[in-house]
Amino acid sequence: MSLQILFDALSLGGIYAIAALGIALIFGVMKLVNFAHGQFIACSVFALILPSADAVAVLGLGALPAGLLIPAILLFGAGLAVLAEAFVFRPLRNASPVALMVASFALGILLQNLLLVTYGGRPKAISLWPELGQPVRLLSAEIPLLQLFVIGAVGVILAGLALMLKRTRIGLEMRAAAEDFGMARLLGVRANRVISGAFALSGALAAVVALVLVAQTGVADVRMGGQIMLVAFIATVMGGMGSLPGAVAAGLALGAVSALLQAFLPPEARPFRDAFLYGLVILVLLFRPQGLFASASAKPRV
Amino acid sequence: MSKLGVHDLSVRYGKLTALSDVSFTVAEGERLFISGPNGAGKSSLLGAISGAVRAAHGRVEMDGDILSGHSPEGIARRGLSMVPEGRRIFRALSVQENLMVGTGLRRDRAAVADDLATVYAAFPILHDRRHANAGALSGGQQQMLAISRALMTNPKLMLVDEPSLGLAPKVVDEVYDRLVALQAQRGLTLVIVEQSSARAARVGGRMLLMRGGRVVADGDAASFAAHDLLSEAYFGDPA
Amino acid sequence: MSPQPTTPHQIRRRMAATTPVLLALLLLAFVLAATLLGDRATARMAAETLIRVTLVVGFWIFAGNSGVISFGHAAFACLGAYTSAWLTLQPAMKTLLLPGLPGFLAQAHWPVLPAALAAGLLAAALALISGAAILRLSGIAASIATFAFLAMVNTIWANWTPVTGGTSSVVGLARYVSPWVALGWAVAAILAAALHAASASGLALRASREDEVAAAASGIDRYRHRLLAYTVSAFFCGVGGALMGHFIGVINPDSFYLSLTFLMLAMLVMGGIGSLSGAVVGVLAVSLAVEALVRLEKGVTLGTTTFALPPGSQEILIALAMILVLVFRPAGLLAGREIMLPARWVTGRGTSNQ
Numbered sequence: 001m002s003l004q005i006l007f008d009a010l011s012l013g014g015i016y017a018i019a020a021l022g023i024a025l026i027f028g029v030m031k032l033v034n035f036a037h038g039q040f041i042a043c044s045v046f047a048l049i050l051p052s053a054d055a056v057a058v059l060g061l062g063a064l065p066a067g068l069l070i071p072a073i074l075l076f077g078a079g080l081a082v083l084a085e086a087f088v089f090r091p092l093r094n095a096s097p098v099a100l101m102v103a104s105f106a107l108g109i110l111l112q113n114l115l116l117v118t119y120g121g122r123p124k125a126i127s128l129w130p131e132l133g134q135p136v137r138l139l140s141a142e143i144p145l146l147q148l149f150v151i152g153a154v155g156v157i158l159a160g161l162a163l164m165l166k167r168t169r170i171g172l173e174m175r176a177a178a179e180d181f182g183m184a185r186l187l188g189v190r191a192n193r194v195i196s197g198a199f200a201l202s203g204a205l206a207a208v209v210a211l212v213l214v215a216q217t218g219v220a221d222v223r224m225g226g227q228i229m230l231v232a233f234i235a236t237v238m239g240g241m242g243s244l245p246g247a248v249a250a251g252l253a254l255g256a257v258s259a260l261l262q263a264f265l266p267p268e269a270r271p272f273r274d275a276f277l278y279g280l281v282i283l284v285l286l287f288r289p290q291g292l293f294a295s296a297s298a299k300p301r302v
Numbered sequence: 303m304s305k306l307g308v309h310d311l312s313v314r315y316g317k318l319t320a321l322s323d324v325s326f327t328v329a330e331g332e333r334l335f336i337s338g339p340n341g342a343g344k345s346s347l348l349g350a351i352s353g354a355v356r357a358a359h360g361r362v363e364m365d366g367d368i369l370s371g372h373s374p375e376g377i378a379r380r381g382l383s384m385v386p387e388g389r390r391i392f393r394a395l396s397v398q399e400n401l402m403v404g405t406g407l408r409r410d411r412a413a414v415a416d417d418l419a420t421v422y423a424a425f426p427i428l429h430d431r432r433h434a435n436a437g438a439l440s441g442g443q444q445q446m447l448a449i450s451r452a453l454m455t456n457p458k459l460m461l462v463d464e465p466s467l468g469l470a471p472k473v474v475d476e477v478y479d480r481l482v483a484l485q486a487q488r489g490l491t492l493v494i495v496e497q498s499s500a501r502a503a504r505v506g507g508r509m510l511l512m513r514g515g516r517v518v519a520d521g522d523a524a525s526f527a528a529h530d531l532l533s534e535a536y537f538g539d540p541a
Numbered sequence: 542m543s544p545q546p547t548t549p550h551q552i553r554r555r556m557a558a559t560t561p562v563l564l565a566l567l568l569l570a571f572v573l574a575a576t577l578l579g580d581r582a583t584a585r586m587a588a589e590t591l592i593r594v595t596l597v598v599g600f601w602i603f604a605g606n607s608g609v610i611s612f613g614h615a616a617f618a619c620l621g622a623y624t625s626a627w628l629t630l631q632p633a634m635k636t637l638l639l640p641g642l643p644g645f646l647a648q649a650h651w652p653v654l655p656a657a658l659a660a661g662l663l664a665a666a667l668a669l670i671s672g673a674a675i676l677r678l679s680g681i682a683a684s685i686a687t688f689a690f691l692a693m694v695n696t697i698w699a700n701w702t703p704v705t706g707g708t709s710s711v712v713g714l715a716r717y718v719s720p721w722v723a724l725g726w727a728v729a730a731i732l733a734a735a736l737h738a739a740s741a742s743g744l745a746l747r748a749s750r751e752d753e754v755a756a757a758a759s760g761i762d763r764y765r766h767r768l769l770a771y772t773v774s775a776f777f778c779g780v781g782g783a784l785m786g787h788f789i790g791v792i793n794p795d796s797f798y799l800s801l802t803f804l805m806l807a808m809l810v811m812g813g814i815g816s817l818s819g820a821v822v823g824v825l826a827v828s829l830a831v832e833a834l835v836r837l838e839k840g841v842t843l844g845t846t847t848f849a850l851p852p853g854s855q856e857i858l859i860a861l862a863m864i865l866v867l868v869f870r871p872a873g874l875l876a877g878r879e880i881m882l883p884a885r886w887v888t889g890r891g892t893s894n895q
Contacts, residue, residue: 099867113857114857117851117857173406176392176403179394180392230688230692234689271700285674286677
């Protein structure tokens with residue numbers, strides 16, 4: 001039982017952390033709170049299937065073997081985000097964070113309705129990697145195979161990202177830009193390259209979330225990115241706006257709280273789990289407006 | 303040909319004119335001090351040269367190439383480097399990472415390694431603390447880091463904004479000693495904003511005096527020393 | 542007769558006082574034109590537009606004065622709509638649809654006007670409580686928290702079936718909202734917004750929007766002024782929500798979620814968040830454009846062929862327009878200006894010495 005909760009917390013928290021990183025990366029370099037991130041996730045989900053209004057989805061990209069499918073969908077997410085940056089956010093490069101945020105909200109609505117027009121509004125059944133649904137016995141608990149994969153993948157992604165930020169040129173430039181973009185530019189760091197890079201990473205992370213959501217739920221729904229984006233936002237605020245380690249820590253913490261609420265709330269209160277989660281977060285922020293995990297170097301700059 | 307040419311440069315913030323029709327040139331290898339009271343337009347001038355601040359009109363040339371209209375990174379890539387007001391080091395990055403941020407524009411890895419060695423030789427404290435978070439350095443050390451970081455881009459021209467700000471006089475002496483030594487060693491052209499004309503006279507070089515967004519005097523820094531009492535009355539404390 | 546205003550300051554105040562009057566006249570002209578010249582559909586469109594004026598002007602009272610974008614105001618409309626439903630529906634209907642309502646609400650059968658007032662007051666109370674927490678955050682973080690608040694209210698409403706009916710709709714609301722009723726509330730919202738904006742608190746709030754540091758240095762307690770604006774703002778959004786319910790006659794939680802948030806935001810941004818006139822003009826402009834699009838979605842017959850836009854294209858086009866406005870005219874159509882009479886009219890001299 002308790003081992004089960006631990007795995008639930010880790011896999012849910014891991015996904016929240018990945019989504020929160022997608023938000024925090026972009027906020028870090030350009031102070032944009034990207035309300036379109038949920039739609040990056042939804043678009044990546046729908047990229048798996050062929051356009052139609054039928055109730056059962058016909059796999060398009062999703063029919064590829066995993067070895068091709070995963071890179072293809074990550075590339076799709078990255079490409080979508082880079083295009084969004086080039087066409088919507090680049091012209092707004094000098095706009096206020098509020099204008100950027102409002103524009104991203106409009107972009108999210110735009111993408112959502114493009115999906116509606118192309119695929120219809122009904123959720124679609126979609127079967128991606130059904131063999132991952134099998135449970136595995138682990139000590140005293142039955143863990144779905146998918147959960148193990150998710151936890152493993154999150155670990156690999158976090159390690160890879162940390163390595164990239166720490167060891168590569170673009171990683172160094174992103175960290176410098178996140179702290180003081182103007183200064184980084186004075187040292188020859190190319191703004192476009194860093195921002196495009198951050199969007200590409202963020203989009204690829206959105207695609208990861210999309211794959212996990214589809215494998216977990218077995219449906220494609222135009223609204224499916226919204227809830228997780230909101231949790232990711234909250235994680236970003238709690239983590240201290242733009243701090244990447246903070247976002248990861250807060251994402252994991254929110255996953256743990258969710259899993260605990262799910263396990264220990266009385267059954268009639270469970271549908272309200274997310275409401276409790278959001279309410280709890282507002283309370284936490286009340287006592288620590290700078291975020292739970294904000295350090296001196298990552299204090300909010302808004 | 304002069305290293306740096308500034309022609310009729312003006313900067314406005316809304317209705318406020320921070321810099322109006324400033325013109326001057328700097329020769330290769332020269333050391334130019336820019337002095338004047340707060341609000342004289344010194345930082346706006348450096349900002350407009352480096353591309354961080356958009357000029358209302360006028361133009362900036364380096365080696366005869368027009369810099370105006372290029373992005374800050376484009377200007378940095380042409381060989382101009384900036385040590386900004388308040389130093390603006392990347393506090394969450396390590397000392398060595400700070401130094402490496404500006405080397406992205408360079409292709410010659412061996413030369414980068416050489417420069418790193420040079421900088422560490424000039425500022426041994428930075429070498430000792432190269433893995434520490436830059437935010438943990440003292441003010442003087444941060445100033446040395448900011449100067450070294452600018453040097454790592456291998457500039458031909460370096461702009462330094464108030465290197466003495468907030469530092470103890472002894473530390474300022476040290477910073478200037480190193481700066482002058484590095485200039486000689488590397489054949490740099492230096493433009494330094496220095497509020498204290500006495501300090502500028504002691505270090506030596508040419509000096510522009512600014513007030514109200516204009517250049518009001520241009521001459522040898524030492525010749526301003528004669529007017530020291532007067533300028534101190536105008537411009538505040540000597541360092 | 543009032544004395545002639547002499548100082549520029551007095552003249553400006555007089556000019557500012559003409560803004561709500563002119564806006565009210567503009568809306569009056571709009572309703573007259575729609576009811577006298579148009580068909581029933583046009584009159585309905587006019588009523589709907591004026592309900593949106595109430596909502597967006599309410600929204601502006603907070604967002605326009607504080608400069609903080611709230612994504613949570615649709616939640617106040619939601620609470621307002623359900624409050625009015627709880628208070629006005631036939632008790633027999635409520636035992637059927639909403640068996641979980643507490644006794645006094647289950648028995649209540651209020652007239653519509655007190656119910657609308659109660660809707661506004663309850664929304665204001667919710668704003669006071671939630672705002673006390675949310676508005677302690679800095680600008681962007683506060684925006685995110687309002688979004689969390691919206692999602693929280695939506696989750697509760699969609700799942701608290703015995704009281705809210707859950708995701709299924711509550712039906713049978715008295716459809717009393719004519720263009721004239723909507724006009725009344727829209728004008729009330731405009732007057733309140735103008736009064737608030739001219740009050741000491743409104744001025745202080747705008748000062749803190751322009752320059753946070755200077756405002757704090759001059760002793761402005763930004764948090765208190767924000768909270769006041771948030772509360773007043775929520776009152777009109779609550780009323781607007783009640784009007785929406787009684788306009789369509791059917792409510793469900795998703796009519797007060799992202800689409801409404803987006804529409805309110807789009808109207809405010811396109812009109813220009815910097816002025817009250819911008820909020821009103823934004824509603825009119827977007828509503829007229831939406832009306833044209835709705836007719837296009839139904840199909841336009843030209844000769845023998847029918848052109849129809851696919852559903853959803855309305856939002857796509859509004860979103861595109863909104864992004865274009867943000868890029869090319871970031872201050873909106875009115876760019877922060879108010880509609881007001883020129884100085885020489887308010888001084889009553891016929892000619893201006895200014």
